[in-house]
Amino acid sequence: MEFMYSEKVQALQARVTQFMEEFIYPNETLYEEQLAAQKDRFGAIPPIKLELMQRAKEAGLWNLFLPDSTYGAGLTNLEYAPLCEIMGRSALAPEVFNCNAPDTGNMELLERYGTEQQKKQWLEPLLEGTIRSCFSMTEPDVASSDATNVEASIVRDGDEYVINGRKWWSSGAGDPRCTISIVMGKTNPDAPRHEQQSMILVPMDTPGLKIERMLPVFGYDDAPHGHAEITYTNVRVPVSNVIWEEGKGFAIAQGRLGPGRIHHCMRLIGAAERALEEMCKRVEARVAFGKPLAAQGIVQTWIAESRMEIEQARLLTLKAAYMMDTVGNKAAKQEIAMIKAVAPQMALNVIDRAIQAFGAKGVSDDTPLAFLWVQARTLRFADGPDEVHKAQIAKLELRKYATQKASVN
The missing domain is CATH 2.40.110.10 (Butyryl-CoA Dehydrogenase, subunit A, domain 2)
Incomplete structure (x- = not known):
């Protein structure tokens, strides 16, 4: 199982990172200001988002999520993982790259199960970002x-x-x-x-x-x-x-939610990485009781635990992506269930520590932390609650031993 990124993926990582640094992070505040200035917050799209979407499209950083398809970038789940992670560092970013939920799941659904007419009428405009x-x-x-x-x-x-x-x-x-x-x-x-x-x-x-x-x-x-x-x-x-046809709704839902779940996990890893980055900058610059917060043993423990938890979640997510690519979503269902239970809780842990390091500022909207925490918390039940995923993991695990017992008898 190789997790070394190809030269193609490394080049895309560099391009997406550069776009984030040049266009996304500097415009997060402007986006919120433009949204707040609207009489109806649901009445229009802030101009800066539309401008950034056009920039991303022109840069060729568009529809990166759709694997092995003539419609998308042709990246596998494993190849897309580090790119989705980078996008997850900002709430503004996924849609700018046309890689946002629920549209990604809906596009994959239409690409896989839709008729040619349905694709022409709905999939193609979604891929263009016009609807x-x-x-x-x-x-x-x-x-x-x-x-x-x-x-x-x-x-x-x-x-x-x-x-x-x-x-x-x-x-x-x-x-x-x-x-x-x-x-x-x-x-x-x-x-x-x-x-x-x-x-x-x-x-x-x-x-x-x-x-x-x-x-x-x-x-x-x-x-x-x-x-x-x-x-x-x-x-x-x-x-x-x-x-597809009548009676296929449950099967479609399972096909749709597999990729959707792993995309959420990839973005959560990016959110956790940004929270850890913000925490490290904060504790290096903040002094309490005569020394930087970074010198406090408990703060060092927060940083160490955060790094370990992020790496564990990332490796498990990459394994799930690898299995989806090589043996299919159905065979990878235990790994998908595991990452969906692990990644949101990991992100909550890391973001919560960052909020604690920031103190009162951490719960305000002066940093992205509060909103990142809210997004992570909802993902403990969106696309299936933790308890359902854990129950499935346990059943699949127990099934291995039931099979062994039957073969012995």
């Missing part, structure tokens, strides 16, 4: 960590499907460019448990689709991206809008 999308799976009235609980109905009526249901945490729906929602619901409640669900494309301007409210996360509204609660009331779309 945005959201993913409507989670529901307020059921435990959506079990996707088979989804209750929204998708009923065929002639040449149309009629959709009814309430969804929330449909991330990306607040963006004024969001023109398409991928909705998961039940087409056949009487089918086998994992074949009851389907996914369907619903344009955001379809009659009966209503954004009820935008949901804040620990007080952050994540504008203009946002997380919406949406009701679908007798929403009608053509039969041709179903993705």
Whole structure:
């Protein structure tokens, strides 16, 4: 298992890092200022983001996430990992490179399962960055960590499907460019448990689709991206809008969430790296009780533990990426589950130590730490809670011994 980056990847790392240093970090504050100056924070995209997106596209740093595809950069998961990590150092960066969730997952879904017409109508504009999308799976009235609980109905009526249901945490729906929602619901409640669900494309301007409210996360509204609660009331779309075919919704969800989960973990490693970097700069410059904070034993322990935890999470993530590339997502499901449980907690640990080192400033918006912490905390249940991933890890581990026991008997 080789984790040495190729010359191609090293060159891309250098280019992405240079772009971050030249354009992303210096414009983070300007982006927030432009957003705050808008009358409606969900009404428009701050000009600086659009300018940076164009710069990234012209620089060829665009759609790097899509592996082995004529649509993307042709990078494997292992090759993309260090690039995604760099982007994860800033909340502004992923979309600038057109590598942001949920659009990446939706693009991969359409590229893998969509018809040629669906690709032309929705995938190509997403790849160009001219539109945005959201993913409507989670529901307020059921435990959506079990996707088979989804209750929204998708009923065929002639040449149309009629959709009814309430969804929330449909991330990306607040963006004024969001023109398409991928909705998961039940087409056949009487089918086998994992074949009851389907996914369907619903344009955001379809009659009966209503954004009820935008949901804040620990007080952050994540504008203009946002997380919406949406009701679908007798929403009608053509039969041709179903993705793959009826009953494939659960299978599609599993295919979509594998890459999405590893991308989150890659970005979390980048967020943790930035937090550690900020912490080290702070403790070198800050003096308390007659010596720099960096000379305090407890602070040195924080730094050492942070470095060890980041390296452990990175190696586990690279192993998962390697397995996804070589044996496929299904065979790598234990490794994917492990990184999804490990990376958010690791990032929370590191960012929390950095906040502690900064003191009161660490909980303000004068540093990126508070927002990075919030993002990491939500990822302990987004794309599946820790407990579900740990249960899967344990079952897969126990299965090995059950097989051994059966062979002995």
